[in-house]
Amino acid sequence: MRERVVVKWGGGLITKKHEMKTVRTDVLDDLARQLEACLDAGVDVVLVHGAGSFGHLKAKAYRLAEGKVNDGNLPSEMTQEEAVADVRSDMLELNQHVMDALTKHDISAVSLSPHRWAKNTGKEFLGDLGVFDGAPTGIVVVTHGDVVECDPPMGFGILSGDDLVYRLATEVSGVKRLVFAMGGVEGVLSEPPTNENDEAKLITVLTRDHPFEGEHMTDMDVTGGIGLKVTRGFQVAEHGVSVHMVSGELDQRVKDACLGSTFRGTTLQP
Numbered sequence: 006m007r008e009r010v011v012v013k014w015g016g017g018l019i020t021k022k023h024e025m026k027t028v029r030t031d032v033l034d035d036l037a038r039q040l041e042a043c044l045d046a047g048v049d050v051v052l053v054h055g056a057g058s059f060g061h062l063k064a065k066a067y068r069l070a071e072g073k074v075n076d077g078n079l080p081s082e083m084t085q086e087e088a089v090a091d092v093r094s095d096m097l098e099l100n101q102h103v104m105d106a107l108t109k110h111d112i113s114a115v116s117l118s119p120h121r122w123a124k125n126t127g128k129e130f131l132g133d134l135g136v137f138d139g140a141p142t143g144i145v146v147v148t149h150g151d152v153v154e155c156d157p158p159m160g161f162g163i164l165s166g167d168d169l170v171y172r173l174a175t176e177v178s179g180v181k182r183l184v185f186a187m188g189g190v191e192g193v194l195s196e197p198p199t200n201e202n203d204e205a206k207l208i209t210v211l212t213r214d215h216p217f218e219g220e221h222m223t224d225m226d227v228t229g230g231i232g233l234k235v236t237r238g239f240q241v242a243e244h245g246v247s248v249h250m251v252s253g254e255l256d257q258r259v260k261d262a263c264l265g266s267t268f269r270g271t272t273l274q275p
Contacts, residue, residue: 006178006179007011007047007048007049007142007179008047008049008179008181009048009049009050009051009177009178009179009180009185010043010048010049010050010051010180010182010184010263011050011051011052011053011173011174011177011180011182011183011184012040012050012051012052012053012183012184012186012259012263013053013054013055013166013167013170013183013184013185013186014036014052014053014054014055014068014103014186014253015054015055015057015185015186015187015188015253016054016055016056016057016058016060016061016150016166017055017057017187017189018032018036018055018057018186018187018188018189018254019032019036019054019055019057019058019099019102019188020056020057020058020059020099020101021058022057022058022061023047024056025062026058026059026095026098026099027058027274028099028102029103030106030195031160032188032253032254033103033106033166033225034106034109035103036106036186036253036259037103037106037107037109037110037112038110038147039114039257039259039260039263040052040107040110040112040259040260040263041111041112042257042260042264043260043263043264044112044143044145045153046264047070047225048263049140049142049143049144049145049179050263051140051145051146051173051177051180052103052114052145052146052147052148053148053149053150053169053170053173054100054103054147054149054150054166055066055149055150055166056092056095056096056098056099056149056150056166059095059096059098059099060095060096060150060151060152061093061189063088063091063092063095064088064092064163066079066080066088067079067080067083067085067088068085069085069088069089069092069161069162069163070126070162070163070181071159072155072158072159072160072162073085073158073159073160073161074162076252078184080100080221085161085166086161087102089152089161092152093118093120093151093152096118096149096150096151096152097118099149100116100118100147100149101146103116103149104116104147106120107145107147108248110146113143113144113145114144114145114146114147115136115140115144115145115146115147116147116148116149117136117137117146117147117148117150118151118251119132119148119149119150119151119153119164119169120151120152120153120154123153123164124153124154124155124156125153125154125155125162125164125166126153126154126155126162126163126164126165127168128171128172128237128240130153130164130168130172134160134172134173134176134177137173137177138156138176138177138178140157144193146166148169148173149166149167149169150163150165150169151163151164152164157178163237165233167233167234167237168233168237169238170183170185170237170241171237171241174241174246174248175240175241175244175246179259180246181246181247181265182246182247182248182249182262182263182265183238183241183246183247183248183249184248184249184250184251184259184262184263185234185238185248185249185250186251186252186253186259187231187250187251187252187253188252188253188254189254190252191204191207191251191252191255191269191270191271192207192208192209192250192251192252192269192270192271193207193208193211193217193231193235193250193271194206194207194208194217195207195208195216195217207269207270207271208271209269209271209272210271210274211235211268211271211272211273211274212274212275213239213275217235222227234250235273238273239273239275242273242274242275247265247272248272248273249262249268249270249271249272249273250271250272250273251268251269251270252269252270252272255269256269258270
């Protein structure tokens with residue numbers, strides 16, 4: 006069996022997070038090129054992508070992460086249920102941009118949107134991962150953060166891409182590495198990013214007791230920001246899977262991390 010890696014393309018990497026439904030096509034193209042190089046090197050890829058400006062802004066406004074709520078202060082343009090349908094539609098639109106980028110590089114891929122196969126939220130969500138496990142060699146299976154059905158009384162909620170990668174990295178056979186491709190930073194930093202001397206702030210090896218700074222955009226992010234990535238990353242590392250956090254914008258760092266080559270970024274050490 007060929008090696009597998011699980012790769013997470015962050016929503017803030019592939020979209021402009023503060024511009025509604027704006028894709029960074031140049032970044033997508035470069036990430037797809039790096040993914041192609043992984044396949045050519047004999048490593049299969051399971052790909053998860055975030056929502057960015059295609060999901061978080063509207064989900065935050067309508068409190069979709071909390072499920073069905075009684076709140077007269079919600080925007081009046083639509084109901085929560087209509088917002089659920091809207092966000093799902095937006096995510097399918099973003100997912101199509103991802104699939105188009107892969108197709109441009111002749112990568113064979115299939116997309117599995119969670120609202121069609123998963124239920125409930127958190128890392129204990131319900132859903133059959135058999136399709137991911139049984140994917141033929143060279144076929145990239147793609148999924149993403151989404152609004153999914155939940156048991157009452159919630160009714161619906163947001164299944165984070167970080168919870169998806171935890172289950173995929175620990176339950177799909179042959180996975181050796183989990184790579185988070187991030188936007189705006191080189192990895193996990195010891196202090197907030199300022200664009201001045203940020204290189205010196207990079208934590209190359211992160212342990213559980215090491216303090217770090219994570220930019221969590223509370224005005225829009227509904228899935229826990231970098232804190233959830235680190236938490237899920239350490240939980241994955243406990244299963245013997247190497248976990249890395251790298252820039253998705255610089256050099257070929259995503260590819261290098263996926264292939265187990267030398268790279269600049271953060272490695273989690275449980």
